[in-house]
Amino acid sequence: MPEPVAKTNSGRFFEDFTPGETIVHATPRTVTTGDVSLYTALYGPRFAVQSSDAFAKALGYPAAPIDDLLVFHIVFGKTVPDISLNAIANLGYADGRFLRPVFPGDTLSTTSEVIGLKQTSAGDAGIVYVRSIGRNQRAEIVLSYARWVLVRKRRPGTPAHAEQVPELPKVVLPEELGQGCPAIELSAYDDALAGSPFRWGAYAAGEQIDHVDGMTVEEAEHQIATRLYQNTAKVHFDAYGARETRFGKRLIYGGHVISLARALSFNGLGNAFHIAAINGGRHVSPLFAGDTVFAWSQVLEAAELPGRSDVGALRLRLIATKNRPCGEFPLKHGDQYDDGIILDFDYWALLPR
């Protein structure tokens, strides 16, 4: 009998990526109200649009839409076995745009196009740039974002493709926002039910908002969340293997931090109901179980949406810390992030006007 072909996926290495190729990722996933309940239970978000069918319908949605970050995590999770199983580091993401709302019953799948490759000077790894696209069961794009990761080479000596680095926008332009948000019936928007009297016009660039509350993370919680997204990165699940790693324990999925910080941000940004775009983000430092997450936001910019008077956009910088309350708005001294900072996230949110 010939030796059988190895059936186990050991992941792609740097030399396995070809410029321009499109990778179809596995496991389409129907999103349900069960996912919504778990997302609520894992982070405690309180945005009325995503929480209540009645509230959402009054505004013009057919039903309460799925939380944008839940969509992001599910679309992202599918890319892990193909893109980042042999990643050394997630370096960044950019130009993330939520292009269509997702509702319970929709089925999400993901493809990624290789949009750039750059071997490191040492030659034993390289940066892979991909644009990942999440689609629903009608093949409509619901989310598009670029991401770049540092991936090991299988063999250091393998020649690499010619270097190609894509140009990516630092900020999504206001005219590109809003596709993921239907026209909102403003007269039906109830501030009391929404939990905040502050609409778009109440915020000004430069304003800083402490979200006050802290949330401690348990191993069971981040594992349950990360599996919900069918994200298989072993660093999040394998305490046995982690003993030999730099940190000696499981790392929490960076997206878990984003969702925690976003949920905390309700206190101060209760009407910022929709994430329209992700401009970029950096996981400054890892989070571990037992740590407590705090967050604060800075308003970077307020923008009108061309042709729309129902909603306006705020560009927000969301800073998350661990074991450090944010009453003093910790950020940077020079180039150095302050102690305790774990996330520096730049996104556009929509609010009613």
Next chain:
Amino acid sequence: MPEPVAKTNSGRFFEDFTPGETIVHATPRTVTTGDVSLYTALYGPRFAVQSSDAFAKALGYPAAPIDDLLVFHIVFGKTVPDISLNAIANLGYADGRFLRPVFPGDTLSTTSEVIGLKQTSAGDAGIVYVRSIGRNQRAEIVLSYARWVLVRKRRPGTPAHAEQVPELPKVVLPEELGQGCPAIELSAYDDALAGSPFRWGAYAAGEQIDHVDGMTVEEAEHQIATRLYQNTAKVHFDAYGARETRFGKRLIYGGHVISLARALSFNGLGNAFHIAAINGGRHVSPLFAGDTVFAWSQVLEAAELPGRSDVGALRLRLIATKNRPCGEFPLKHGDQYDDGIILDFDYWALLPR
């Protein structure tokens, strides 16, 4: 640029409450089968009516109704940011009535009327009495209950409203029970599927029932539960902040104990499928992660429901303990609760006749 208005909710203080005012609480919430699954997974209830559409429909429900305590927790959770963010203690509740069943797809929202205020003799805090009302998307009342909490004053010197203490019933009267339960088709009630041969007539006042089993609580579990209810009380989530508190660790939401004890009570009260009313309850002592909860029940009273021959009511005293099995029915010596008791809860349950 003028200093922006603070966007963060720091909660109401005693002097912020006005007699007679009605507070509309944030975040309406559509309850789904996802919530039902999580509730089952967090407590392990086995009452057939709430577990099976087929069983519930045979009795006359349009579908399996949402567990009454899940409704309670969701309705209650909404009140926290407005009523008890600056609470020193939850003192009690009374006159809780479940007035209409809730089904998956219903959207719950809550308002609270301030029905009483009483400044403490020290003058730095006061008791706030509210009646909280949960409604569905058709504005039908599904739950009404009174609650009183001790709330800090913002400034000790602020003059208070005239003292006003509401009269609240010690026990909901039998004629007020049953609105939350449709007429039951008794011929379809299958004792074997329900898990108990003991119907209403099998129980007598004075009877004591040990529920035998113990359930250990983990931090992840009570956090997941409490966030599911969108209850934001920070004492349940912030281990970092808790280091400076009296107990030095996170406190478990009192409602989590009630739900655990109620689920344990299935063993002995398997046909007590509906909580019709909450007469009162006391959280005798706090529960912490790692503790194991046990429970026993005493039948305080059996009552017919005027005009109904399908179901009867039992007034039950549900006692929960931590790290102490209940085979000896621990309760009180004189005025003192016995060691290990954490909950003394008085409610009406309906059983088939």
Next chain:
Amino acid sequence: MPEPVAKTNSGRFFEDFTPGETIVHATPRTVTTGDVSLYTALYGPRFAVQSSDAFAKALGYPAAPIDDLLVFHIVFGKTVPDISLNAIANLGYADGRFLRPVFPGDTLSTTSEVIGLKQTSAGDAGIVYVRSIGRNQRAEIVLSYARWVLVRKRRPGTPAHAEQVPELPKVVLPEELGQGCPAIELSAYDDALAGSPFRWGAYAAGEQIDHVDGMTVEEAEHQIATRLYQNTAKVHFDAYGARETRFGKRLIYGGHVISLARALSFNGLGNAFHIAAINGGRHVSPLFAGDTVFAWSQVLEAAELPGRSDVGALRLRLIATKNRPCGEFPLKHGDQYDDGIILDFDYWALLPR
């Protein structure tokens, strides 16, 4: 007043079982998309058929079916209060057949027939053999399996029924497989979305597959899972009582291990989308919270299904270990299982041809 009849179920003892009797188990359970989300979150399965309505419908299912093991756990959980509350050990199971797919909205209930009894030579316990049958709300059989457990006698001296040991097949025959799987539209089966290029014909008897990844289990996770199945075996939940036991801590439900190993097996068996039958299984050693589970599979046999060209069957031996990666395929030395092995599970899976 006469002493009331004890209301608490203390479980059946060996002498309470009668040959040929059928036990109707309590708590019918409607399975929902909420259960699916929790199952995904607890184990991380990625089989496309169960994950995506769109994928399943393209193949010929009316919707994504419920994971076979979730069905097994729910059907099994109901038997615990009647069969194994006083069990000393679960000895084995055999002839498990999944006979009809289960979909969200279906209500499952379970009955068990006593098919054998055998007192131990010491006379203080005996083996109870049951055939448990899970049915949907139309009384259609969805799962049938045999199981035998060692159960205590209430009083060692009680005379026992005549010994009767059922004959059970070691392996379910290929002609009995496939009833739980509709005719599959092969042209719609997308290997890239499914996550594996290896269909039935790519596997050969004797082949060994390391599933590579490890998954660490937390107390909150297995408790949440086991309650989801309404399995009440106290050894899984009561840390207080467990202090006095042989292991001094909570035991993890054996089915949790099976589901973890099955989810890990996706990496290498991504197209093995349906469990058609369980031939047998042994929980070699207990799993505790904090342990990390690894798994590998051996192909025992490949079989065609009579009259079907859409799918073929693989008989698989699924080995799970704790705190031991499976790159060296640990199994047995002589009669002794290798260190770290916790599960030896024999089942039939269906794959597209």
